[in-house]
Amino acid sequence: MTATDTGPLFLVLLFPLLAAALAPLLTSALGHRAAWPLALAPAAAFAIVAANGGGVSAGQPLLFGFDWIPSLGIRFSFRLDGLSFAFALLVTGIGAAVVLYAGGYLKGHPGQGRFFSFILMFMAAMVGLVLADDLMTLLVYWELTSITSFLLIGFDHERERARRGAIQALVITGGGGLALMAGLILIRWATGLSSMSEILGSGEALRQSAYYVPVLALILVAAFTKSAQVPFHVWLPNAMEAPTPVSAYLHSATMVKAGVYLLMRLNPALGDTAAWETILPLFGGATLITGALLALAQTDMKLILAYTTVASLGLMIMLIGAGSETAVEGAVLYLLAHALFKGGLFMVAGSVDHGAGTRDLTALGGLRRAMPITFAAALLGALSMGGLPPFFGFLAKEETYSGLAGLDTRALILTGVAVAGNALMFSAAFLVALKPFLGKQPETIHHPHEGPVLLWIGPMTLGLVGLVAALGASFTHHVVSSPMASAVMGEAVDIHAVIAFHWGVPLMLSLLTVGLGIALYLAAGPVRAVLQKAVTGVGWGPDRGFDQAMGGLVRLAFSVTRWLQSGRLDFYMTTVFVIVAAALLLPMIAFGGLPTVPGVPALEFYEWTVLFMAAAGVILVLITRNRLTAIVSLGVQGFGVALLFMFMGAPDLSFTQFMVETLSVVILALVMTRLRVAVDDHRPWIQVVPDATIAVAAGAGFGLLLLAVTQMPFNAALSDFFIRHSYAIAHGHNIVNVIIVDFRGIDTMGEIGVVMVTGLAILALIRIRVGRRAPAMPDPTETTP
């Protein structure tokens, strides 16, 4: 691969980013018409990807990239094969449509430039995600889609619900991102594989790995959160708080499919195991049915579409895990069809809102005259979504059924789930596409009108592509679907589905689906009533569960923090000294470092007297109840030590110790009188005994350690050196002085600085006064809110 081959492909990553940087400027210059030049960026990216399609459909993946962080073995590398090719086309193609749509939808909005910028940034992240080859490159782009999605959901930031939706999406998909991080790092550590290309070429390496189960679990959490599988699906309906272009683009056509993409990508390496073929259909099937049922309980067009998106994602996950090649082909075709029809239908919902002022189905009707083009676009989308010929959705459904149908129990259940889900989605599709346009126009709608060209060009194009792609099915399969399915299967696959009727099980299942769907459509009102009753009857859902989990986490955080940060200095001090005592005693006991018991030293009687005096001082501190006595006793102990220094021949040290002890006693006693505390210590024994125990334990620890250290041989090189050179070179008889001012003069300089700054700090403390002394408060700084 030469650089000239891959240079243009880097532009695919770069164009949306450049457009994002230019968007605010262009928008302030051109207003909403900036959509036209901005849409050129994804369009150009689309063209570049498409131009590289030749080799890809021939089964030749294009690899490009460079070393990014060589010290960590991470590359910035990409892989264009059948799977990423199809995804890149969808992301850039639908991206161009959405940019145009956003130009019309947010016309005159003060934040339109910012919006363009965000959505183009998202596009850059999404293109990077689907093209990424190196695992860390993938992870970075994965997280970037979560971040940009957060900004887009919260775009309408002054509404509380938008902010909540944004945070919820960030928490759920961000959590999935962390699972992905753990999973990818685990793959790298367990197998040494660092890129998708290596993983795909590794055969059984991952399946045979001892870490297969944790890897699978982590990857599935990532995929299920991103692709809104039950019970993580809650963020997706709440993400509908975003402006409609975002819903159409991120939350139906592209980002939510990132999880599906990940599973498709890893299918050759992780799939084909019992766990894979159990977990995926289980979650996918549950999601399909839950999503489809909840869709019919809604009246807001966007929410209906959002829940059918959840259902569709469930269907795709189920098909990936179904285990047959045809099922995977069904998943591939359904993914392509879904991106086209669902993106278009969302835009239709936005246009209806724009033209008629509401998205509520119960308040809509008769718009066919006022909004004919939107109606046409809606029909194109719904026919594909309903799986009717000659649309692409029909091919997907036929392939799905032939992939699932069988006679064993598992196949029967999966087929049943698929038929039920598709029938429910069929009725949802036509509720959105027919209900607002047929019937009588309600009085409440004033002056409905067709949107400008920017608003309908996107959905019309997507709808027509869905039709043309099905009519030219063999070309579509050759260029897009077959290479994509091959990449998912890890071997060459040819898809042959075309618009034709073969009498057989799939067609019968299709007819059954359509029949059920029509019945559900006709009974839409009662069905909705029953479902809504059921939802309110259950009362609890994952959405409330999310709130409860968050609330529980905050309460836990609150109580832990309040317990740890009580605001009481004595509590903190106790903690510190317990730790100190443990740190001193436990290692000596554990590692056998306890000193041997020394023999009774031969001391003079005055030395015994002083020792006894010091010990008595310490004991008195522990047992006395009078604070002043305790202070003085401590001083007695200090004087004892000072005397010992004198006996040992260290008059400088001894003198310093006398000074310090005298001053401490005087100052402490003075402070005590100012503090107005009781003369006696009135704590009950229950508090005194533990405190005394901690004090004795810490003291014993220090003492034992000192004994142990003195029992080790002492390396006297330093003392010898100082004795030898202090007069000879440094010209001072007093070794201590020479050490202080010469050998270690820099220490002394630092300490002088300390003394000086202490003085300055006290000066500042005395001179700067803020009002009167504040009223006594228990602890003004630490009360946790």
Place this chain on the structure above:
Amino acid sequence: MATPAPSAAVDAMLSTPVPAADMLIVMPLVLSFLFGSVLLMVRKRVEWHGWISVPGFALVFAADVALLFKVATGGPFTMMMGSWRAPFGIAFTLDLMGALFLATAGFVALAAAIFAVVSVDRQEKRYGFFPFLFLMMGGVSGAFVTGDIFNLYVWFEVLLIGSFGLLVLGSRHAQLDGTTKYAFLNLVGTTLFLIAVAYLYGVFGTLNMADIARQAADRTENGAVATIAMLFLVAFAMKAAAFPLNAWLPASYHTPRFVVSALFAGLLTKVGVYALIRVLVMLFPAQHAGMAGIVAWIAGLTMMTGALGALAQTDIRRLLNYVVIAGIGTVFAGLAIPQAVGAAPGALASGLSGAIFYALHSIVVMTALYLAAGVIARRTGASTLETVGGLWRESPLLSALCLVFLLAVSGLPPFSGFWPKVMLVRAAFAAELPWLAAAILVSGLILTIASARVFAFAFWRPLPQAGGTDTEKSGDFNASVPEHPAPLLPLVALAAFVLAAGVWPEWLSRLTTAAADGVVNPTAYIQSVFGGGA
């Protein structure tokens, strides 16, 4: 040990003059103390302070960068104070880890100084704001360049007393309360450090760290030495604000000026982390491996209690206090990866490299977040999540900067907090400590929630109508202070680092990897002190 020949002056002192280039090592200290003293002399000319201090910190930063460049290209080097030979005199030895911390500290100090020029009032400047700042930076710089463990203690004291000065400046009631707890607990920590140094001297008979490091290799397992190592762990864990010895941090960091909080949060805990790495990994390698399990538990609990604490707070600065703690836990996770059997070769170095990377990231990002909180407080006159708001529309630049810092501190790409987490999670898996990896990731998720909450409240939500409820506001809330662009300038510079380390992390990861190798295998460090024959 190389015993000098008796009574030969030439063996006691270095005879050759110190090369001029090596003099650079004292420049951060000399400049800090020089500028601090000059500012004291002109303390009544308050309007001069900014014009003196900002160039002063710029010079310190320039010296730091020059040192980093020298060490990165030429390896560690040593200058002996008073020309006494090691281990008898005090050695200033700078290796790559020290130089990285030094340069990052100089960077945020310069940013904070620029911020302080407009955000600190006359009276507090008059009573020594900038001299305290310079003295604290002198202490911080000294801690990073010294090669002598008692001298390290001295610099700890210097920076501690400088920080006392900054903490009480203003004398508000909340400040005094916070300072009391800060002072008591920190003095205990410093005293423990001093006691541990005394024991260490009793065992090794030397205070020079290179000398101890070369003895550490052939010292057998010993309970007393293990206890001394444990005492250092307790002392530095306390300085670094690790669980459960960190109560002083949430008790005090939200009480002084925002700029003071910013510098404390960025620097002081990281000096503790630096000292812990230096002492535990370089001086006590065997003991460190033995207590890796304890360090891992400290790391996990610090991360979780820090992240939960952040979630429990509504005052932005109190929330950030806990974010600092969670970051310290993450650094400790890197220290917890043992080099014992079972770990892949170089696992300690890679965990340690992640820890250093994370610490540098944390210095910059925490400083930036407290400074940003200061700007928020000035713009809205409030600092609790209930009372701030409306900044997304009002101030796009500030919003973008804060978003960058919040995402970085949550460990999301493409910002500086992401890569060290990748390194640490890798190291945790390699050491077969999956629960530690999980703790890193889960605390990251909780921090993401806390960050998203801050962002949603302070920026997205419209400004609430009701006024603030703070009983005692610090001077930063003075809404009559005219808006000034200077506070945003340092934020832009800090964001540039966050982006540079996030988008193109190779330069930094290469440096931190080399720095970690230099600490794990300190041959070059020892050679720079004792010459080739070490």
